[in-house]
Amino acid sequence: MSQSMTVARTPKEPDPARLQRERVERFRFWRQLVQEPKAVVGLVILGFFLFITIFAPVIATHNPTAILGTPWQPPSATYWFGTTDEGQDVFSQWVFGTRTTMVIGLGVGLIGTVISVLIGVYGGYKGGRVDAALNWLTNVMLALPSYPLILVIASYIPDAGSLAITLILGLTSWPAAARMKRAQALTFASRDFVLAAKLSGVSDLRIMATEIFPNMLSLVFNTFISMMSTGIFGEAFLRFLGIGSTNTPSWGNMLNWAQNAEALLNGGWWWFIPPGASITLVLLSLTLINYGIDTISNPRLAKPPRLPKGFKLPVQSVQGGESA
Amino acid sequence: MRYIMRKFGALLVFIWIAVTLNFLIPRLMPGNPAENLIARMKGRADPRVLHALMLQFGITRQPLWQQYGTYLGQLVHGQLGTSIEYYPVPVATIIGESLPWTLGLIGVATILAFGIGTLLGIFAAWRRNKLFDSIQGPISMFLGSVPQFWLALLMLWYFGFIKGWFPLDHSYSSTAIPTLSFSFIWDVLRHAFLPGFAFLITSIGGWMLAMRNNMIQVVSDDFVSFARAKGLRDRRIMFTYAARSAILPNVTQFAIALGYAVGGQILIETIFSYPGIGFQMASAVSDQDYPLIQGIFLVFSVVMLVTNFIVELLYARLDPRVRVGVAQA
Numbered sequence: 001m002s003q004s005m006t007v008a009r010t011p012k013e014p015d016p017a018r019l020q021r022e023r024v025e026r027f028r029f030w031r032q033l034v035q036e037p038k039a040v041v042g043l044v045i046l047g048f049f050l051f052i053t054i055f056a057p058v059i060a061t062h063n064p065t066a067i068l069g070t071p072w073q074p075p076s077a078t079y080w081f082g083t084t085d086e087g088q089d090v091f092s093q094w095v096f097g098t099r100t101t102m103v104i105g106l107g108v109g110l111i112g113t114v115i116s117v118l119i120g121v122y123g124g125y126k127g128g129r130v131d132a133a134l135n136w137l138t139n140v141m142l143a144l145p146s147y148p149l150i151l152v153i154a155s156y157i158p159d160a161g162s163l164a165i166t167l168i169l170g171l172t173s174w175p176a177a178a179r180m181k182r183a184q185a186l187t188f189a190s191r192d193f194v195l196a197a198k199l200s201g202v203s204d205l206r207i208m209a210t211e212i213f214p215n216m217l218s219l220v221f222n223t224f225i226s227m228m229s230t231g232i233f234g235e236a237f238l239r240f241l242g243i244g245s246t247n248t249p250s251w252g253n254m255l256n257w258a259q260n261a262e263a264l265l266n267g268g269w270w271w272f273i274p275p276g277a278s279i280t281l282v283l284l285s286l287t288l289i290n291y292g293i294d295t296i297s298n299p300r301l302a303k304p305p306r307l308p309k310g311f312k313l314p315v316q317s318v319q320g321g322e323s324a
Numbered sequence: 325m326r327y328i329m330r331k332f333g334a335l336l337v338f339i340w341i342a343v344t345l346n347f348l349i350p351r352l353m354p355g356n357p358a359e360n361l362i363a364r365m366k367g368r369a370d371p372r373v374l375h376a377l378m379l380q381f382g383i384t385r386q387p388l389w390q391q392y393g394t395y396l397g398q399l400v401h402g403q404l405g406t407s408i409e410y411y412p413v414p415v416a417t418i419i420g421e422s423l424p425w426t427l428g429l430i431g432v433a434t435i436l437a438f439g440i441g442t443l444l445g446i447f448a449a450w451r452r453n454k455l456f457d458s459i460q461g462p463i464s465m466f467l468g469s470v471p472q473f474w475l476a477l478l479m480l481w482y483f484g485f486i487k488g489w490f491p492l493d494h495s496y497s498s499t500a501i502p503t504l505s506f507s508f509i510w511d512v513l514r515h516a517f518l519p520g521f522a523f524l525i526t527s528i529g530g531w532m533l534a535m536r537n538n539m540i541q542v543v544s545d546d547f548v549s550f551a552r553a554k555g556l557r558d559r560r561i562m563f564t565y566a567a568r569s570a571i572l573p574n575v576t577q578f579a580i581a582l583g584y585a586v587g588g589q590i591l592i593e594t595i596f597s598y599p600g601i602g603f604q605m606a607s608a609v610s611d612q613d614y615p616l617i618q619g620i621f622l623v624f625s626v627v628m629l630v631t632n633f634i635v636e637l638l639y640a641r642l643d644p645r646v647r648v649g650v651a652q653a
Binding site: 139140143144145147148149151152153154155156233236237240241242243255259264265269272276279280281283284287288291 | 338341342345349350465466468469470471473474477478480481485584587590591594605606609610612614617618620621624625628629632
């Protein structure tokens with residue numbers, strides 16, 4: 001970092017027009033995203049679940065673990081989602097479960113993204129031996145079957161809780177994303193703007209942080225979204241199998257409890273539907289958001305311009321112009 | 325040839341890593357589940373087996389490298405240890421018995437999903453922005469988001485329990501006699517239908533989407549326009565021209581998916597108590613049957629690594645650019 005201090009910083013008069021432009025640039029991504037109908041639907045659904053995550057204690061109508069009434073009551077005005085085999089309120093379980101699961105999802109997203117960025121960008125930019133070693137590690141991790149590996153590791157951790165689940169999922173889910181980051185960093189490493197930064201004496205770390213990283217933000221965001229899906233599905237996967245299941249409500253735990261109490265065979269569909277439907281909705285919303293980001297950042301996916309009726313292009317030259 | 329040798333070398337190294345990982349994971353984990361295990365086994369197993377187990381899990385005074393040597397030696401002789409839950413059945417026997425069920429269920433479902441999905445993808449791309457293409461996107465996106473195991477549960481509940489159309493668990497009725505009779509085969513098919521269908525319906529979308537996207541790029545290529553200009557029949561252009569050159573990435577994905585099929589579907593098999601590899605893995609985990617967990621993981625890893633190797637060779641065969649190492653534009 002000491003190198004970067006030598007770069008002279010000339011204090012500039014704040015140019016209002018420039019500031020304005022910068023602000024517009026910064027919000028352009030979000031503005032475009034909001035114009036994409038798929039992404040909007042996704043953001044709304046995700047927002048709904050994030051809202052529940054944040055305000056869980058306010059929204060829940062009962063204590064999720066307290067035994068309240070008769071077992072196996074169908075949904076009613078008091079128990080919106082019915083009761084469990086022990087007479088607990090399913091709605092409150094679901095509300096607090098949303099919190100647990102979403103936090104695990106966000107945590108896995110964060111860990112997975114950070115690792116994939118560090119490994120991918122560093123390897124792709126630096127090249128050489130470090131890159132070879134990191135790339136090799138990525139390939140090994142990629143070749144091993146991921147869910148069985150997660151299962152093996154998890155099975156050795158006694159009393160794995162939410163934190164353990166987050167760590168296991170986060171630490172095993174980065175390889176594919178790291179490979180993509182590496183590929184992109186590789187193409188940036190030889191570009192002129194990186195070269196220019198290098199020649200002006202900016203340190204490698206700084207180049208990675210200020211020149212390369214900002215240019216792959218959409219990919220990073222994409223990764224975060226996918227990793228979050230991994231986290232949410234992974235939580236359900238592990239806990240449904242009884243690994244790391246605790247008394248804390250979560251979507252995976254709810255499915256596990258319902259399965260152990262043979263809810264479906266006792267007619268208690270209301271215990272199974274909320275967590276499963278929630279997982280479906282959240283994964284769907286994340287997919288939609290990812291599609292939205294793709295449409296914005298990938299010009300090849302952009303819709304061809306609308307042409308007046310009766311106007312025909314000679315042999316579809318609009319598409320595939322880039323592939324030459 | 326040099327390419328093949330290099331890839332083969334990498335394969336050997338990867339297998340060695342998988343084997344070593346399998347050796348290290350139980351030894352690196354916090355706590356000592358293995359000691360509990362031995363305590364559980366005392367009185368049930370004879371001392372020789374206990375000793376072998378202790379060696380397998382590193383509860384011994386031997387230095388690590390010596391343990392490693394013993395472990396490798398056993399592996400070379402095909403010994404994966406003895407299951408604890410099914411004591412004294414060797415792990416290899418259990419894997420051998422569950423593998424056919426998994427391959428019959430998940431393997432067949434994977435092949436079907438690939439075939440149907442790819443065909444639908446070709447169709448969607450060919451009639452881009454027509455009715456089918458515009459509904460396939462949302463539908464496959466939705467089906468791709470439904471957790472497979474949850475869908476399987478709901479199907480089991482509705483079609484199996486409420487309607488009673490299909491059996492609730494296992495791969496054949498307990499009353500059926502496993503022979504090659506028509507009634508037995510029918511029984512097996514009835515048992516496989518729900519889990520297979522749950523797998524199929526959630527995995528078709530991915531194949532379709534991938535094929536559609538590859539195909540759309542190809543459809544606008546010059547050689548397709550040329551084929552059209554020659555006046556070839558539409559169907560012919562679609563399959564022998566466009567689809568043929570678009571299918572390459574899907575074929576390699578398919579090979580990998582087949583490798584994955586060997587590991588079974590842990591959740592689906594568990595829900596239907598289908599006696600495949602995935603079911604064994606899940607029950608081994610809940611019974612803390614560590615030798616069985618390790619054995620399944622090792623076999624599965626090696627299969628995946630070998631599949632990856634085959635895919636790379638296949639790719640080199642189908643796409644010469646990979647073999648020669650030409651940088652892609």
